Amino acid sequence: MSRQYIIRRLLVAIPSLLGISVVLFCVLALAPGDPFSEIAANPAIPPEVAASLRAKFGLDDPVWLRYLHWLSAMAHGDWGFSFASRINVDTLILQRLPTTLIVIGAAQILAIVVALPVGVLAGTRPYSIFDQVANTLAFIGFSLPTFFTGLLLIMLFSIKLDWLPMVYNAELSSTGWPWLWEQIRQSIMPVMVLGLFQGASLVRYVRSAVLDVVRLDYVTTARSKGIGERRVITRHVVRTALIPVVTLVALQMPIVFSGAIVTEQIFRVPGIGSLLIAAMLANDTPVIMAVTFVFACLVVMFNLIADVLYGWLDPRISYR
Amino acid sequence: MAETLLDIRGLKTWFATDDGLVRAVDGVDLHIDRGETLGVVGESGCGKTVTARSVLKLIDMPPGRFEDGQILWQGRDLIPLGQDEMDKIRAREIAIIFQEPMTSLNPVYTVGHQIAEVLQQHEKLGARQAMQAAVEMLRLVNIPNPQKRVHDYPHQFSGGMRQRVMIAMAMSCKPRLLIADEPTTALDVTIQAQILELMQEMKDKLGMSMMLITHAMGVVAETCQRVVVMYAGKVVEEAPVEALFGNPRHPYTQGLIRSIPRVDRAAEHKERLEAIPGSVPSLLDPPPGCRFASRCKYAMDICVRGMPPFKEVGPGHRVACVL
Numbered sequence: 001m002s003r004q005y006i007i008r009r010l011l012v013a014i015p016s017l018l019g020i021s022v023v024l025f026c027v028l029a030l031a032p033g034d035p036f037s038e039i040a041a042n043p044a045i046p047p048e049v050a051a052s053l054r055a056k057f058g059l060d061d062p063v064w065l066r067y068l069h070w071l072s073a074m075a076h077g078d079w080g081f082s083f084a085s086r087i088n089v090d091t092l093i094l095q096r097l098p099t100t101l102i103v104i105g106a107a108q109i110l111a112i113v114v115a116l117p118v119g120v121l122a123g124t125r126p127y128s129i130f131d132q133v134a135n136t137l138a139f140i141g142f143s144l145p146t147f148f149t150g151l152l153l154i155m156l157f158s159i160k161l162d163w164l165p166m167v168y169n170a171e172l173s174s175t176g177w178p179w180l181w182e183q184i185r186q187s188i189m190p191v192m193v194l195g196l197f198q199g200a201s202l203v204r205y206v207r208s209a210v211l212d213v214v215r216l217d218y219v220t221t222a223r224s225k226g227i228g229e230r231r232v233i234t235r236h237v238v239r240t241a242l243i244p245v246v247t248l249v250a251l252q253m254p255i256v257f258s259g260a261i262v263t264e265q266i267f268r269v270p271g272i273g274s275l276l277i278a279a280m281l282a283n284d285t286p287v288i289m290a291v292t293f294v295f296a297c298l299v300v301m302f303n304l305i306a307d308v309l310y311g312w313l314d315p316r317i318s319y320r
Numbered sequence: 321m322a323e324t325l326l327d328i329r330g331l332k333t334w335f336a337t338d339d340g341l342v343r344a345v346d347g348v349d350l351h352i353d354r355g356e357t358l359g360v361v362g363e364s365g366c367g368k369t370v371t372a373r374s375v376l377k378l379i380d381m382p383p384g385r386f387e388d389g390q391i392l393w394q395g396r397d398l399i400p401l402g403q404d405e406m407d408k409i410r411a412r413e414i415a416i417i418f419q420e421p422m423t424s425l426n427p428v429y430t431v432g433h434q435i436a437e438v439l440q441q442h443e444k445l446g447a448r449q450a451m452q453a454a455v456e457m458l459r460l461v462n463i464p465n466p467q468k469r470v471h472d473y474p475h476q477f478s479g480g481m482r483q484r485v486m487i488a489m490a491m492s493c494k495p496r497l498l499i500a501d502e503p504t505t506a507l508d509v510t511i512q513a514q515i516l517e518l519m520q521e522m523k524d525k526l527g528m529s530m531m532l533i534t535h536a537m538g539v540v541a542e543t544c545q546r547v548v549v550m551y552a553g554k555v556v557e558e559a560p561v562e563a564l565f566g567n568p569r570h571p572y573t574q575g576l577i578r579s580i581p582r583v584d585r586a587a588e589h590k591e592r593l594e595a596i597p598g599s600v601p602s603l604l605d606p607p608p609g610c611r612f613a614s615r616c617k618y619a620m621d622i623c624v625r626g627m628p629p630f631k632e633v634g635p636g637h638r639v640a641c642v643l
């Protein structure tokens with residue numbers, strides 16, 4: 001694993017992020033409505049004031065000029081101003097991002113912790129009862145959209161049983177252990193919904209990757225070495241089966257983020273997903289632009305991590 | 321009387337497939353004495369690999385199953401043994417190398433790691449000692465610069481070199497029997513000779529026995545003391561190597577020997593290689609009589625009526641044919 005390789009990949013990421021930002025910007029520029037449409041519609045504000053405001057923020061400039069303004073501002077660390085929240089966009093995102101990352105991170109960990117052993121067991125015992133049950137559950141989990149499972153869980157655990165809070169509260173009043181306890185209680189459902197959805201598709205990937213590997217010659221070689229079935233599976237099967245799984249997980253990140261947006265909306269988790277939806281409803285263009293751009297950065301970053309992991313897992317990949 | 325190491329008796333290894341029961345190995349008897357090399361020959365699909373893998377119980381079950389028979393290893397039947405007990409025999413007492421050196425090594429571990437893994441398991445060596453022993457093994461199989469190569473991955477080796485690595489791995493616990501399943505078929509002709517020579521050398525050094533599976537009758541003539549000829553899941557002839565080449569009794573064996581390309585004659589007469597016409601019958605529903613009958617020019621009525629019994633035609637020379 002060379003540092004050069006990673007640096008080169010980082011450099012390659014820059015043009016792709018620029019490309020993404022151009023597309024995002026154009027799409028948002030074409031979309032109807034802008035932050036000032038409400039001001040313009042407000043009879044209390046004189047048209048001249050509205051017009052000067054529009055001029056001040058450059059809203060009537062051509063798209064390419066606005067894009068260049070945005071880009072140079074971004075490069076200087078100025079992410080713009082949220083008209084709806086009356087606060088700088090970067091502060092807003094920094095407030096919201098940790099929550100999202102924690103929920104997504106916990107969900108991913110849950111997905112991996114559940115899917116890896118289940119997928120491996122199913123793949124090593126194809127068509128056994130265990131495999132069939134796991135497959136069926138995975139299929140169900142994979143087919144149910146997160147908004148449905150989310151509402152189902154809320155109905156069951158919040159409304160019927162009243163065990164878990166229905167709405168995520170970002171400003172818990174307690175501190176210390178009670179705070180942690182509350183935090184866990186309110187995170188359980190979003191994390192479960194997202195994690196199990198992810199886990200369901202992961203189980204299928206892991207299973208098929210394991211099925212592909214167990215038939216290979218070197219697994220028979222490993223068995224002939226008398227090192228025990230357990231070691232054969234963990235060292236020789238799982239290790240190589242993980243290589244394609246890592247790529248698939250990375251490619252799935254956009255789906256994870258969209259799942260996170262929906263989940264945050266359902267459970268009222270104040271992350272950047274719900275921020276994005278709120279911003280869209282308020283025509284808060286700078287926020288929409290910034291949040292989608294953050295998502296794009298995260299996706300690119302996960303691809304990079306996957307590439308690095310891939311190279312680490314598979315010595316046949318050379319970094320030239 | 322030589323000490324018998326491996327004695328396979330009436331082994332039947334069958335596979336349940338969608339099309340029906342494949343009787344890949346259907347009543348095989350063979351034995352290997354200490355220090356000898358037994359050649360196992362026969363056309364593609366006659367059950368050589370299945371027989372070899374059955375010995376180490378490397379058959380996937382399901383779809384495979386041992387229908388009948390015994391595999392006596394130094395007098396102990398391996399068939400009823402559990403996984404743990406088999407693992408004590410694998411690599412330590414019986415080692416195996418396969419036909420495809422390109423795919424038989426795990427691509428994600430260094431060759432040193434893969435050899436060391438065996439030593440750590442069976443010789444209870446520590447990681448560093450095992451790696452050192454792996455270097456010695458690579459040196460033993462004539463891999464240049466073993467100190468450095470031990471850290472290389474399989475894809476950094478050529479086919480012949482990988483087969484050397486496989487041999488090093490198989491030899492690392494000094495097994496008493498090496499099963500070599502067409503170890504040179506996938507290699508270039510020049511490399512083939514080197515690998516066979518290396519195996520011969522290892523065998524002499526360690527005083528082990530060998531079961532050499534091959535298509536090549538020439539290889540058999542050079543390296544084996546005894547030969548077993550298989551046809552469609554059965555042994556049809558068994559003989560000391562001189563008797564087999566000097567006086568082949570089974571029509572199938574005769575055909576095999578005639579099909580050896582003779583460089584001298586082929587050049588003179590521009591003869592075509594005399595292959596045996598026809599193909600191996602299906603192992604799904606084998607005919608009741610002699611399985612070679614459909615291709616045998618001597619076939620008679622009694623041949624198809626029942627399985628011809630084994631009969632002794634010379635010292636250690638047995639044949640399953642009515643002739």
Ligand SMILES: Nc1ncnc2c1ncn2[C@@H]1O[C@H](COP(=O)(O)OP(=O)(O)OP(=O)(O)O)[C@@H](O)[C@H]1O
Nearest residue numbers: 335337342344363364365366367368369370371383
């Ligand atoms: N897992 C399996 N499932 C079903 N049939 C199998 C399986 N393994 C082997 N067979 C069948 O057993 C028969 C014997 O196969 P085997 O590999 O032993 O032949 P072979 O003599 O080694 O041939 P070759 O010289 O090509 O290696 C073949 O007809 C094959 O289709």
Ligand code: SF4
Nearest residue numbers: 610613616623641642
């Ligand atoms: S038993 Fe009959 S058919 Fe079979 S090999 Fe002998 S002569 Fe030919």
Ligand SMILES: [Mg+2]
Nearest residue numbers: 368369370501
């Ligand atoms: Mg074979």
